[in-house]
Structures are given as C-alpha cells and as structure tokens.
Amino acid sequence: MxxxxxxxxxxxxxxxxxxxxxxxxxxxxxxxxxxxxxxxxxxxxxxxxxxxxxxxxxxxxxxxxxxxxxxxxxxxxxxxxxxxxxxxGEKPGRADAGISDGGVAHLLSENGTAYVRADAAPDTARKLKQGHWRAGAELDLHGLRVEQARHAVISFLDECLGQGVRCVRIVHGKGYGSEGMTPVLKDKARAWLAQKTEVLAFSEATPREGGSGALLVLMQS
Incomplete structure (x- = not known):
C-alpha cells in the first residue's frame, strides 16, 4: 500500500x-x-x-x-x-484477428454470466465479483457497432496489459436502447473475452458496478 x-x-x-x-x-x-x-x-x-x-x-x-x-x-x-x-479507410480487425462473435457458450458458467479459464482457480470468477480485485480501468461500448466494439475491447485489453492493469470493467449495456430491448453486445462481449488467452476470468458486475450491463474482467499478470 x-x-x-x-x-x-x-x-x-x-x-x-x-x-x-x-x-x-x-x-x-x-x-x-x-x-x-x-x-x-x-x-x-x-x-x-x-x-x-x-x-x-x-x-x-x-x-x-x-x-x-x-x-x-x-x-x-x-x-x-x-x-x-x-x-x-482502415478497417478494425488487426488487434481482434481470429476473434469470433460466438461459439463459446460451453465455456461459460452461472447461466452464461461468468467464465474461468481451465487452468485458473475455480472460484476466481466468484472472488472477482466479490471485489477481491479492484478494477483499474473501464471501457464503455455504448454507441458502437459490433465490429467496432470487438476492436475496442481487444485493443483496450492489450493496452491495459501493457500498463500492468490486471482487472478492468467493460460496460456493454442492458439493451434498453436497442431494437427489441435486446442487448446486442452482451453475449458477444462474453464470447470475445473467453477467446482472449490472457483473460483468466470474468463475471457479471455487482448492481453497484453495472449489474447485467457490465463485466468485471481479470487478466493474467
């Protein structure tokens, strides 16, 4: 301290x-x-x-x-x-090359709200949500299309890793402003994070930190 x-x-x-x-x-x-x-x-x-x-x-x-x-x-x-x-005319895609928008549902737990990498401690996501690690940076995806959001998430994680920030918060929204009141980026953000090899775990945030509209993410040191 x-x-x-x-x-x-x-x-x-x-x-x-x-x-x-x-x-x-x-x-x-x-x-x-x-x-x-x-x-x-x-x-x-x-x-x-x-x-x-x-x-x-x-x-x-x-x-x-x-x-x-x-x-x-x-x-x-x-x-x-x-x-x-x-x-x-540069298109987003270099940082997020090879990252797909789905196909990782089998890796998620807690009804799709949490993820723990296979070699991490099973209780990592639970401890993350309980505040064991404090978020050091935040990214808000409101207003972005899917391709832009994917690029922003992966670039953000890379930048944080480069600065030694292990725990971050990503706000994807609850979908209140989307057509059909469906959160477009909610499931996709989870899929992107689960494919990022440096991500140890993520969990839906507490109500105070955004609830179902945000994720707390822990990366390896």
Whole structure:
C-alpha cells in the first residue's frame, strides 16, 4: 500500500495525464475539422464519432484510498486513431484477428454470466465479483457497432496489459436502447473475452458496478 505522499503524487500524475489527453483531443479535432473536406468518406461520420467516444471512455478508475495502477498516455490517442481510420479507410480487425462473435457458450458458467479459464482457480470468477480485485480501468461500448466494439475491447485489453492493469470493467449495456430491448453486445462481449488467452476470468458486475450491463474482467499478470 502506498503512503499518503505516494497517493497524492499518483493523483497529480493522473490529473496531468487527463489534461494532456484533453489537449491532444482538442488538437486532433482542430486538425480533423480543417482536413475533413479532403478526406474520403471511408465510414459514416456518426460511426467515427461513436468509436472516438467509446475509446475516450477507456480511462483509469479513480482510486478511493490509494493508487493501485497508473495508466500512461496511450501511444496513439483515441481521437488520432479515429481520425486515421476515417482518413485511410482502415478497417478494425488487426488487434481482434481470429476473434469470433460466438461459439463459446460451453465455456461459460452461472447461466452464461461468468467464465474461468481451465487452468485458473475455480472460484476466481466468484472472488472477482466479490471485489477481491479492484478494477483499474473501464471501457464503455455504448454507441458502437459490433465490429467496432470487438476492436475496442481487444485493443483496450492489450493496452491495459501493457500498463500492468490486471482487472478492468467493460460496460456493454442492458439493451434498453436497442431494437427489441435486446442487448446486442452482451453475449458477444462474453464470447470475445473467453477467446482472449490472457483473460483468466470474468463475471457479471455487482448492481453497484453495472449489474447485467457490465463485466468485471481479470487478466493474467
């Protein structure tokens, strides 16, 4: 556990990172506005905006009494990544290559709400839901299409692994805004996570942390 000074230093660092990220977003948006007239319309503007907003939501969770993880600024900011995809026609798929949208129901437990990798302790998902590990970062998938969400989830996990963050929260929603009130990304997010070899376990979040609209995910160290 870090001391009081360490905690303050960590908070200051997170605050500085937030300021730097905000400046980068503002700079990127100015460039995008200037160049938009010359860009090929590789994807509808609303999809680019949705992707940008979702990746901007991937953030460190504010600590209560101590700093457990520190996420450095991403090497390619979310705004810059979205602008690059818009300009070049780049399709999401490199980070999530080989990840399918289903076919893993037999790996899930607790009526499809939990997963534990075969070589992990059987009670890992239960301990995860009970708060044994605190989530160090969060990703919100609201507003994304399936392909964009898949790319965002896998990229988010890779970035967190690179920064030493083992436990994260992924918000996929409860489907209240979807056609037929069906959560489009709920089952697909579970399928993607079960195929990610670094994922040890995941569990539906507690009501306080999003309930059936979110997952707590634990990755190997």
């Amino acid at each position: 870090r001391g009081h000074k360490g905690g303050l230093a960590g908070l200051k660092q997170l605050h500085q990172q937030a300021q730097d990220a905000r400046k980068e977003v503002e700079r990127a948006e100015r460039v995008a506005a200037r160049d938009r007239a010359r860009l090929d319309q590789a994807a509808p503007e609303q999809e680019v905006d949705a992707f940008r907003k979702a990746m901007q939501s991937a953030r460190p969770i504010k600590p209560r009494n101590q700093i457990e993880h520190r996420l450095a600024a991403l090497p390619d900011s979310p705004a810059a990544a979205a602008r690059r995809m818009h300009a070049t």
